Amino acid sequence: MMLRVDPAQEEIELQNPMRREWLKRGGLVVAFMWLGGVSRVWGFPEGTRLNADDPRFAPNAFVRVGSDGSIQLVMPCIEMGQGAYTGQATLLAEELDVGLDQITVEHAPANRKLYANPLLGDQATGGSTTIRFCWTSLRDAGAAARSMLVAAAAQRWKVDASQCTVTRGVVTHTSSGRTLRYGELANAAANLAPPAKPVLKDPKDFQLIGKPMRRVDTPGKVDGTLPFGIDIRVPGMKVATVRACPTFGGTLASVDDTRARAIPGVLKVVRLDNAVAVIGEHFWAAKKGLDALTIQWNLGAGRDFSTEQLFKDLADASEHGTPILGREVGNVDKVSGKVVSATYQLPLLAHATMEPINATVHVRPDGCDIWVGTQVPARCVDVAMRVTGLPAERIQVHNQYMGGGFGRRLFEDSVGQAVGIARQVDYPVKVIWTREEDIAQDRYRPAYYDRISATLDDQGRPLAWTDRTTGASVLATFAPPAMGKNGLDSDLVECAAELPYEVPNLRVDWVRHDMPNGVPIGWWRGVGPTHNVFVVESFVDELAHTVGKDPVEYRRAILGDNPRAKAVLELAVEKSGWGKGDMPARHGRGMALAAPFGSYLCVVTDVEVSPQGEVMLRRAVAVVDCGTVVNPNTVEAQVQGGLVFGWSAAMYSGITLKNGAVEQRNFNDYRVLRLNQTPPIEVYLVPSKESPGGIGETGTVMAMPSLTNAIFAATGVRLRTLPIDRSALAQNKDALKSVLSATSSASSTGRLA
């Protein structure tokens, strides 16, 4: 899986065609490729010992074996809830032949050379790439370590290595029955050379891969001992909280801090270009101090901007802007037939990770330490260099567990801000954003305006398909050089350009319309596919209903030769009971089918809509083919969680701007799904021998269209704008006038009776 980047050609070449396909799609993936320009597999350090002070056997960047028998695995991809540590540890442990209970995991330090994700080309976690791209490299690393440890044993026994087996870290010479533990071999192994080409296990011999292994990170999560970034305490540390200018691109004009400084526990008021922070003995003092400031802002050019304006501008750009071609097949203009068109609109979205944004920073004249949970440790070093002027080797990023990422922690803006605060004092400062700040200063999923149309043949199948998306490019802000040759951001057309369906003539293009006035945008769980699959799968549902076909029948008819998609569809039909039995009035069942991130999914969501328009989720069935499954337990959890995340957004979430500032503040107005609104979710995995696909974001991608299609089935109302407008779903005007009795029989739970 060597891959090569040739900046001159602005093209990415891969030896493996399947990976080429993944690469073509996915702005995030392309972005990182470009940043790093990495052209090598996982780096191996020189030598096989960690360093002079630490004599542990360290055959590569990922495995450490101490002579006491301890085994540490170093995690190149960060854990933010998606089970990455367990998955990565499983790959390493499988080839190393140890149990997950025998190892401990460590966060990798910031080091692009050693820990750059070979596909992302940077030290980063995102784009549902962890398992896809650790699949070979981490198994290589484990196998290399194992072969060196076995070689050391064989040397000691003076036998051939092939006569030795390993179980749970114990090497056995089969014929003599002699055994040696890894710990006993660590020193000797460190003097051997790593194998040029480690031999990997035959998948049929897998002991761990494919089994529902216990997660390695959960014990500390149920007893409260596992520290997240926000839990860091370092000696002499103080706590700060911050408020940035409510409009983007605005600056700080003046602060009156007389009242704040009088509050006991307030230590210092720190001014930044566009923000004020208060440092206190504890968060409460800092927060009270912040609230006591009288702040004047220069609101800047964005002061009048609103989301109404944004959508007007997007609609206008969609009509009059210059499209950039994403993909063209055949000639859509040469086709005639019945034309169906629709317009879709998606809102700005915040991440609202449970752990609010935070970073702990100590800046000294000779160095800088940063404790933070980040998806991009190396980028955090970069930003600290810029702010402090210190060289990279003087900056240490101590990565931490994250209370959710969802793309938010791919951005190091808050780390830069924290360094900016910490450099004004000589003690370490933990900067914690309030939830209000976390929502008002996020990097938002951009808003989109999409026009889509199909020309149907006499069977109702699409002969031609055009899909024009209009919106901002995250890639262009995140990694400008990664933009395609013709200015294309591949993320904008991911899962729109390549459909699971057979469409002989197709044109998918994009009109770039960047957010004005520096409104910050970012990657959000599911990235391009979350946006495009909503549009495509809603529209396929519209087409089915337009031609009077059942949505499943219709999909079957247009799928063509696509066995993996067919398999998930058919299993979903079976498990959901699609088409069997009548649903009560105002109940509906909706489907979505797609192939995001190299996996295939079909999700069926059941809803009930009250006469007043309230939507209640009743049940969901998700069928997944994500190729070879490393941990079915994690796959199930990710799909369940991803669905909840997506439904939340579709039902309630939308960031709106007024007078240039975000209107939402906290979970009271940036609402998310609660337990009593969550239905039972069944996840079925289709056995597959294909290479692993991504899973972390897939549920989110599928949630939105399966929900709105179900609402259509229940009410006949097509929702083309998110979040859904529940007032549009009322049965009739009179329903809204009927008293909502407190003891009405609307079921509170998602469970079926």
Place this chain on the structure above:
Amino acid sequence: MKIRRVIGTFIGAVVLIAVGFTVYAWVSVTHGGNEQAVQPAGAGTPADLSSQMARGEYLVRAADCEACHTTPGGQPFAGGVAFKLPFGTIYSSNITADRETGIGNWSDDEFVRALHAGVDKEGRPLYPAFPYTSYTALSRDDIVAIKSYLFSLPPVHAQARTNDLSFPYNQRWALSLWNALFLKKERFQPEQGKSEVWNRGAYLATALGHCGECHTPRNVAFAMDNGKALAGSELQGWKAYNITSDKEHGVGAWSDQELIDYFSKGHAAGRGTASGPMGEVVGYSLQYLTPSDLSALVTYLRDVKPQQGGLTMSSPTAPVPASAVATASLGEQLFVGACTGCHTQSGQGRETDYAMLTGLRSVRDPHATNLTRIIISGSALHVGGQEIFMPSFGRAYSDAEIAALSNYVVQHFGGQQGQLSAADIAQRRQP
């Protein structure tokens, strides 16, 4: 023919009287009554006023000037607060000492006249959203003290917003007719036979605190119906409850301590928490009253003629048990998700007493007038240097949800059959 003549004479008489009255109104408009009356007993500042606070500041607080003349987050006393009236919107004025946009070049006499007669510096009538109908009872000394305190603060340059009223309400001359009919330009007179404490309470409640402006029902001409003083009213979408001494409908059953707690902390356990406009009254005004003034206020309210009407007080009871139906209602579903964190399932408000729901009048109101306001817009109470707040849920929760939630709350905690529909909430959202 006779008939015609009679009618003609009648019309003539009416016109004549009208003209005469208008002339009278015009002439009397700027007249504030007896401006030289001596400071009566009961006026001024209390003996137990701490030396920290200036006399004028205390009176400004007691008269609750700041609430109406300060926008949320805005400069104190710089005006601009919108008052949405049935016939349009008016904005409060800048009462800082700024010479251009405030009252910096008003003389003492002009300021006194403004409060006594309800006219501006030029003698033009002010809208009675400015409670001059109550302030007219203030003593001249107190008004001058108020002015000198306002003038001791930094002037704020902030142009007043122009009112947005439709015809004929934008015709200020009509106000002089209204004043001629409804404004009694009389100073406070201590009532003989009542104690000194009672009279102080009366001065606080009527002249300074102008309680009646919200709590006394208004007649068709929008004037306070003093026959029903403090019997409760509704304005700007809020219910101002009956605060007469009636035990069932008013606050007669509250203990002295409960009343004092409510005034000074904005909360009386099992009785109520001040929110909305009353939260502002507590935050800007009542919490600063001295102990002697608080008891004076209590003494006076205890003696206010009991009036029936409005919601009955509930004794602090346990909530009606959660609905026994197998599946919970939408309202309950919302309550357990977004509300129990503070209010708790039992309504006892474990984290903070202020979140106690049981016993409140607002949860005994089947129309849930104040309750829906608070759910939609939230509530904030600044008291004792702390902020006690409830977030707003209006933006992310639908009309049907807020209706269902309100109906659940009034049923569960107030034993009332909630009557709200989604359409009602839609209407209440209208600004």
Place this chain on the structure above:
Amino acid sequence: MIALSINGQDTQVDVPDDMPLLWVLRDVLGLNGTKFGCGMAQCGACTVHLDGEAVRSCVLPVTGAVGKKITTIEGLSATDLGKRVQQAWLGIEVAQCGYCQTGQIMSAAALLTQKPTPTDEDIDTAMSGNLCRCGTYVRIRAAIKQAATGQITLPQTIA
């Protein structure tokens, strides 16, 4: 000085009266298992027990906890029930990022103290004040049932 009883230990803290218990626990006493999520009783990440009842420590002024028994996640395993809940959480593999989970577990333990065999509605009522952005709700339900009944539920539904 304010006297508190936390996880069976008496402690004195010198903090302002209105400081929420959450920050006393986290920033003064270093008990970091209790999390900050919203600061306005909307998410439940800060849930602790006050005399056995689940409360949101982010809106509980420290003075409100005086004279009461405070239990945080760090002290939960002192009881059998607490252990059982934590065990069920591990068994069902509930946690994803884990940030909300200490609060979830505290709410669940309070529920099971009051209702040892909760119905689905009881679970909904007790647990809906705790948000989970990772969306672990389905497994939270299963884990509470497992803790209540002792019956092992498999998390997987694999075809």
